[in-house]
Amino acid sequence: MKLKVYADRLSQPSRAIIIFCKINGIDFEEVSVDLVKGEHKLPEYKDINPMAQVPAIVDERLKLSESHAILRYIAETSPGVADHWYPADPSSRAKVNSILDWHHSNLRLGSVTFVMNTVLAPIFGRTLNPQASTEAEKLLSSSFSNIEFMWLSGDANFLLGNPHPSIADLSLVCEIMQSELWHDKDRERILEPHPKILQWVENVKKATNPYFQDVHTALYKAKEMLKAKQSKSP
Amino acid sequence: MKLKVYADRLSQPSRAIIIFCKINGIDFEEVSVDLVKGEHKLPEYKDINPMAQVPAIVDERLKLSESHAILRYIAETSPGVADHWYPADPSSRAKVNSILDWHHSNLRLGSVTFVMNTVLAPIFGRTLNPQASTEAEKLLSSSFSNIEFMWLSGDANFLLGNPHPSIADLSLVCEIMQSELWHDKDRERILEPHPKILQWVENVKKATNPYFQDVHTALYKAKEMLKAKQSKSP
The missing domain is CATH 1.20.1050.10 (Glutathione S-transferase Yfyf (Class Pi); Chain A, domain 2)
Structure with missing residues (x-):
């Protein structure tokens, strides 16, 4: 299962994760969650993150929220991420x-x-x-x-x-x-x-x-x- | 150099670190920094943590503040800490x-x-x-x-x-x-x-x-x- 990143680019931690994935050549799918339209409060998104916040990720192993935890996790588990990150x-x-x-x-x-x-x-x-x-x-x-x-x-x-x-x-x-x-x-x-x-x-x-x-x-x-x-x- | 933990037991993150060290049998020295007396603002403490907050630690490798970073660091570097922590x-x-x-x-x-x-x-x-x-x-x-x-x-x-x-x-x-x-x-x-x-x-x-x-x-x-x-x- 390809990594899914649920994000709104107007959200600063969302942007950090998208940039991190792109610069490290990580194969991921960005799923837009529009905060101004309230899409983070829809039941289908709360199934991804019950806290109703972006960003969140889903891969074959887990659903995860909190941008710093996500950055640490992707850095530790994705091949080819340079050590300085x-x-x-x-x-x-x-x-x-x-x-x-x-x-x-x-x-x-x-x-x-x-x-x-x-x-x-x-x-x-x-x-x-x-x-x-x-x-x-x-x-x-x-x-x-x-x-x-x-x-x-x-x-x-x-x-x-x-x-x-x-x-x-x-x-x-x-x-x-x-x-x-x-x-x-x-x-x-x-x-x-x-x-x-x-x-x-x-x-x-x-x-x-x-x-x-x-x-x-x-x-x-x-x-x-x-x-x-x-x-x-x- | 023995691990030094700078703490005030009235501070909740200070307590978390002291309990963690004690239950895991880590050899450490607790150094009291009395917040009510303003000891965290003294120049000698700001040399340990310029942010003037407790807790902080010092060992032979680094000075470190922020309780969660400290807990992660001690858990990762101290022998004998059970995996569940x-x-x-x-x-x-x-x-x-x-x-x-x-x-x-x-x-x-x-x-x-x-x-x-x-x-x-x-x-x-x-x-x-x-x-x-x-x-x-x-x-x-x-x-x-x-x-x-x-x-x-x-x-x-x-x-x-x-x-x-x-x-x-x-x-x-x-x-x-x-x-x-x-x-x-x-x-x-x-x-x-x-x-x-x-x-x-x-x-x-x-x-x-x-x-x-x-x-x-x-x-x-x-x-x-x-x-x-x-x-x-x-």
């Missing part, structure tokens, strides 16, 4: 795991909360919450500073000073790409004071192109649609 | 990883936010936030329901229907133990409608005693102190 050496692997674990309550929490409460809430029938976005901005700024200080010191191209990206680079950079949806002034204030982050994003793009740009096309289109909508609103 | 089989390992990853934005986020905003905030010089605790309660309740539905179906003693606990059982149950600090009425309303969760907590205790109870003594003492304080306040 998820190193076999226990110390290097532990460092990759540490960054992936740190991500959830820091960069990811900040990013998801910020974009929801500055841009996306109305699309999902919710109200923008300025207090939540202010707190999320603090978490985002401290996350960017921590990434620069902890893992991008010196002239490292990738996290942990490695010459090639790991699944942690890919996961975190796909999250940061969600900033494409932010208002320009927010991007200037929060992201642009972090040149090392911006350079690292470019490094990950370069190391994973043409797949990175291809998979992000959906995000760039969504950005254009949002901008058009915003320019029409009073 | 972090199975070598890729599918079983992936399922453990999936639960560990899920934990961050669900049970852990709900638990940390709830106890901070119903009990602990004043101790850390902050204000209790009822809106935050209401949202955290929703997340806690849905997390308990998801654990029961997803991973404790049938008459499973442990997550995924396994006959022995994994590092995911230990991490999640140590988090749930933080409910010892909740007000009784909150515990009755949120936790007690979940008999499978309560039974699973007992199973993990039984499988890891006497270490589980020993390591939780600090929590029980904190509970008594909080109750004494609450009964004196107007």
Whole structure:
């Protein structure tokens, strides 16, 4: 059975998995689950992932959710995935795991909360919450500073000073790409004071192109649609 | 160099690591980092973990933070750790990883936010936030329901229907133990409608005693102190 990846390319962890599969030449089928249309809540998708979230995968052995668990699993079980993605050496692997674990309550929490409460809430029938976005901005700024200080010191191209990206680079950079949806002034204030982050994003793009740009096309289109909508609103 | 574990036993992920080391007969030194006294913010601790959080470990190979990364690393590198803790089989390992990853934005986020905003905030010089605790309660309740539905179906003693606990059982149950600090009425309303969760907590205790109870003594003492304080306040 060919690996099936259930994904919405507007979801940052979905994109990380699709890019990872493509760059590693993994034979997989992408199954689109449209979050805006609510397809993740349909019974047929809940049979794949009862948590009603993307991404998820199915192969001959298991159904699996949570993008970091999926990236680890594909890296460990697919032939031909280069070691730098998820190193076999226990110390290097532990460092990759540490960054992936740190991500959830820091960069990811900040990013998801910020974009929801500055841009996306109305699309999902919710109200923008300025207090939540202010707190999320603090978490985002401290996350960017921590990434620069902890893992991008010196002239490292990738996290942990490695010459090639790991699944942690890919996961975190796909999250940061969600900033494409932010208002320009927010991007200037929060992201642009972090040149090392911006350079690292470019490094990950370069190391994973043409797949990175291809998979992000959906995000760039969504950005254009949002901008058009915003320019029409009073 | 003997493994050093930097921990505060009032921190739930710290407890998970100490119990794991003890039950697996790992030769380690516990170094206390008192969060209430702010010892995690001292320069000598930031040299261990610049993120200023517990737990962290140091051995001859690396300094490492993030409790799940630490549990995975110790399980993989220490001789004599039984396979059920972090199975070598890729599918079983992936399922453990999936639960560990899920934990961050669900049970852990709900638990940390709830106890901070119903009990602990004043101790850390902050204000209790009822809106935050209401949202955290929703997340806690849905997390308990998801654990029961997803991973404790049938008459499973442990997550995924396994006959022995994994590092995911230990991490999640140590988090749930933080409910010892909740007000009784909150515990009755949120936790007690979940008999499978309560039974699973007992199973993990039984499988890891006497270490589980020993390591939780600090929590029980904190509970008594909080109750004494609450009964004196107007």
